[in-house]
Amino acid sequence: MKYIISLEFIYLIASITYILGLKMLGKPGTARKGNLIAAAGMTLAIFGTIFLYQGEVPTYIYILIGTAIVIGTIIGWMIAKKVGMTKMPELVSLFNGMGGASAALIGLIEFEHYTGQTLSTATIVAGIIIGSVSFSGSMIAWAKLNGTLKNPIRLPKYNLINNLIILGLIVFAGYMTWSGTSSQVYLYLLFFAALAYGIMLVIPIGGADMPVVISLLNSFTGLAAALGGFLYGNMVMLTGGILVGSAGTILTFAMCDAMNRSLVSVIFGSFGQGDSQGSDDFTSDSIAGSIKKTTVSDVAILMNYSQRIIIVPGYGLAVAQAQHAIHELEQLLVDKGIDVKYAIHPVAGRMPGHMNVLLAETNVDYDKLAEMEDVNPEFKNTDVVFVVGANDVVNPAAHTNPSSPIYGMPILKAENAKNIIVNKRSMNPGYAGIENELFYNQKTSMLFGDAKAVIQSLISELKGM
Amino acid sequence: MTELIDFISNNMQMIYIVVLMIFVGVEIIGHVPAVLHTPLMSGANAIHGVVIIGAILVLLGVNPDNYLGQSLGFVAVLLGTLNVVGGFVVTDRMLEMFKKKKE
Numbered sequence: 001m002k003y004i005i006s007l008e009f010i011y012l013i014a015s016i017t018y019i020l021g022l023k024m025l026g027k028p029g030t031a032r033k034g035n036l037i038a039a040a041g042m043t044l045a046i047f048g049t050i051f052l053y054q055g056e057v058p059t060y061i062y063i064l065i066g067t068a069i070v071i072g073t074i075i076g077w078m079i080a081k082k083v084g085m086t087k088m089p090e091l092v093s094l095f096n097g098m099g100g101a102s103a104a105l106i107g108l109i110e111f112e113h114y115t116g117q118t119l120s121t122a123t124i125v126a127g128i129i130i131g132s133v134s135f136s137g138s139m140i141a142w143a144k145l146n147g148t149l150k151n152p153i154r155l156p157k158y159n160l161i162n163n164l165i166i167l168g169l170i171v172f173a174g175y176m177t178w179s180g181t182s183s184q185v186y187l188y189l190l191f192f193a194a195l196a197y198g199i200m201l202v203i204p205i206g207g208a209d210m211p212v213v214i215s216l217l218n219s220f221t222g223l224a225a226a227l228g229g230f231l232y233g234n235m236v237m238l239t240g241g242i243l244v245g246s247a248g249t250i251l252t253f254a255m256c257d258a259m260n261r262s263l264v265s266v267i268f269g270s271f272g273q274g275d276s277q278g279s280d281d282f283t284s285d286s287i288a289g290s291i292k293k294t295t296v297s298d299v300a301i302l303m304n305y306s307q308r309i310i311i312v313p314g315y316g317l318a319v320a321q322a323q324h325a326i327h328e329l330e331q332l333l334v335d336k337g338i339d340v341k342y343a344i345h346p347v348a349g350r351m352p353g354h355m356n357v358l359l360a361e362t363n364v365d366y367d368k369l370a371e372m373e374d375v376n377p378e379f380k381n382t383d384v385v386f387v388v389g390a391n392d393v394v395n396p397a398a399h400t401n402p403s404s405p406i407y408g409m410p411i412l413k414a415e416n417a418k419n420i421i422v423n424k425r426s427m428n429p430g431y432a433g434i435e436n437e438l439f440y441n442q443k444t445s446m447l448f449g450d451a452k453a454v455i456q457s458l459i460s461e462l463k464g465m
Numbered sequence: 466m467t468e469l470i471d472f473i474s475n476n477m478q479m480i481y482i483v484v485l486m487i488f489v490g491v492e493i494i495g496h497v498p499a500v501l502h503t504p505l506m507s508g509a510n511a512i513h514g515v516v517i518i519g520a521i522l523v524l525l526g527v528n529p530d531n532y533l534g535q536s537l538g539f540v541a542v543l544l545g546t547l548n549v550v551g552g553f554v555v556t557d558r559m560l561e562m563f564k565k566k567k568e
Contacts, residue, residue: 018512019489025508025556026497032560035508039553042515046549049518053525061535065524068539072546080554091555092507099513099548105541106519109527109534119472215506221513228519230479240515242483246490248509254494255502352502357559371498 010048011236017041018240022247045236085361086318089351090145093138093214096221100134103127103224108191110231115182120231125173127227128187129194134220136198141214144207145350154204159268162204165197201267208431209266211351212255216263219248255352261409291427294445296454299421300461306383308339310375312412313355314348315431316389316424320451326388327362329455332462341368343375343385343412345393372412379416387414387422387438388451391430396437406432420444423454504559511552517545 017037024034050065076095083091107128114120143149155161169190176186205213226241228234256263303309311330317323330340342364348355356369370378379385387394394414397404414420420443427446429435438444447454473480497505520541527534 014515018515019493022490022505022508022512023493025505026493026495026501028498028501031501031504032557035504035511035553035556035560038508038512042512042549042553045515045518046521049521050525053522055525057525058529061524061527064535064539065521065542068542069546072543073550076547076550077554080551080558085558088507088555088559089503091551092503092510095514095548095551095555096510098544098551099510099516102520102541102544102548103516105537105544106516106523109523109537109541118468211503211506215502218506218510218513221516222509225513225516225519226483228516232519232522233479234518234522235482237515237518238479238482239486240512242486243490243493244509244513246487247494248490248506250491250494251497251502251506251509254497353504353559357503360561 005052007048007052008235010044010052011234011239014041014045014048014236015239017044018243022243085357086354087146088357089211089214089354090142093142093145093210093217096214096218097135097138097142099221100131100138100217100224103131103221103228104135104191104194105131106228107131108187111187112182112184114231116180118177118180121180122173122177123227123231125176125190127224127231128191129169129173130220130227131224132191132194133198133201134217134224136195137202137217137220138198138214140199140202141210141217144202145210149203150207152204152206158200158204162197162200165193165200169193169197205266206431207350208347209261211347212252212261212263212266215248215252215255216267219245219252222246222248291439292445294421294447296447296457297461299445299447300458300465302419302421303333303338303384303386303458304336304462304465306338308378308382309333309341309384309386310370310379310382310414310417311340311342312348312385312387312390312394312414313342313344313359314388314390314393315350315354316391316451318349318354318358319389322388322450322452322455323358324362325452325455325459327359327364329459329462330364330368332459336462341370341375341378343372343414344369345372345390345412346410348390348393372410376413379413382417384419384421385414385417387420388455389423391424391436392432392434394436394438395432395434396441397434400437405434414438415441415443418443421447423447423449423451425450504556507552507556507559511549511556514545514549514552517542517549520545 018041021034021038024030080091107124111124114124172190202213222241222244225237226245229237229241253263256266311326317326333340344355346352392406394412395406396415398406398409398411401407415438420441422439422444439446520538524538524542527538
């Protein structure tokens with residue numbers, strides 16, 4: 001009986017819940033349960049650690065721990081519950097940073113207790129570097145995603161500078177480990193240098209690549225947790241940490257795959273061209289032809305007499321907060337007997353799944369959301385494609401122009417439809433910063449204006465028909 | 466070098482666990498549909514909140530005279546809690562959209 005409630009056994013159960021939970025998170029049917037199972041295991045591990053600890057602990061320490069947990073739970077719960085759906089991705093980054101910071105702090109506290117023990121010191125120092133980089137990097141990613149930091153800040157030769165910094169950090173860490181120093185000054189020097197590196201690493205990366213960066217930093221924090229587990233011989237930290245480090249890395253590569261970009265090009269260069277601005281080379285071969293403008297009434301008539309319409313939502317829809325309007329438009333069209341679908345590109349918006357989350361807020365029928373592979377063959381039978389705030393994901397240059405920065409990225413084949421209506425506020429380029437060939441297509445008409453306003457006018461026009 | 470070899474033979478079990486967990490992690494992220502990438506990342510984020518256990522151990526073992534250690538430890542537990550609680554709640558919210566889907 002005693003063995004059943006032993007801490008080691010609890011850690012084993014918790015580890016199982018992490019594995020099961022993560023596995024279940026990979027399938028829509030079991031995802032919610034998976035999350036709850038992992039949460040239950042985590043809670044068990046936490047309480048087990050507190051109450052089954054072998055050692056003399058003054059009561060006030062328990063109060064300290066309890067208070068920290070209570071405060072953290074209240075704040076964490078409130079932030080996660082209250083904040084709008086579109087802020088979910090940046091919250092992932094924020095909470096990831098919290099974990100990284102926690103790992104770094106553990107290292108800072110424990111350093112003095114392991115002076116002279118080379119391998120333990122190495123573990124501590126590595127944990128501090130990785131945790132700090134993850135923390136400051138995640139904070140920058142958070143700032144970029146919530147609009148506080150708009151443009152990537154790129155110093156000249158930023159890649160060289162960053163590589164020198166990390167090299168210096170590793171050398172310094174190595175020195176600290178092998179010299180067996182007990183210097184707190186060196187310790188904090190290392191800490192602040194690592195924080196600085198985290199900032200320098202993420203700040204030059206464009207907003208569109210943030211999901212990949214966050215996934216990478218996610219695995220870093222997992223690794224930092226594992227190092228803590230290694231240090232204490234704590235099994236649950238080890239399993240949880242390595243699991244996240246490993247799975248997180250694979251997920252990062254999967255995200256890069258969906259954008260058809262390599263991880264290297266995300267971290268070290270815009271579109272894999274080093275320090276170039278990306279768009280310079282391309283706009284010099286400007287696209288022949290001109291754009292056609294259209295009006296709300298014309299588009300309303302076009303839609304009213306269509307049989308099949310596909311809506312392509314993009315970041316602009318989120319910016320204009322027009323998701324409820326587009327849902328209303330969809331319902332109106334469906335009531336008129338028109339077949340309406342949404343074509344969701346894997347990287348439309350700022351995160352994989354961004355458009356799904358946005359539309360889910362409006363209770364869109366899930367069957368109406370089509371994935372790229374499924375919907376691409378249907379474009380040629382579609383009367384109208386309504387592109388709302390999406391740009392690069394429908395740019396044919398991705399398969400026609402080998403010199404284009406987005407060449408090779410799988411796109412939605414909107415150009416095959418019979419009529420293409422593009423709603424944007426202006427002719428400003430999208431995230432890739434390049435011209436979109438689709439806009440100059442014979443079948444395309446541009447409907448300029450704020451998405452929400454335009455859609456609402458469309459709705460009133462259609463209601464009158 | 467001998468220290469390294471000693472370390473490996475003394476900690477063989479932990480090394481087994483590390484190696485096996487790496488494979489488990491790789492296997493789990495099999496064919497995950499793009500729409501689940503973000504919730505999965507969020508779930509993994511919550512799980513690495515297990516770092517809170519380390520922070521708790523620090524406080525449990527800290528010397529009562531080490532005021533800096535106790536303050537930093539307190540902050541570490543708080544931050545770890547944010548990671549865990551925030552992480553699981555955010556993941557749950559992201560998954561709300563799957564409430565209606567019938568497989």
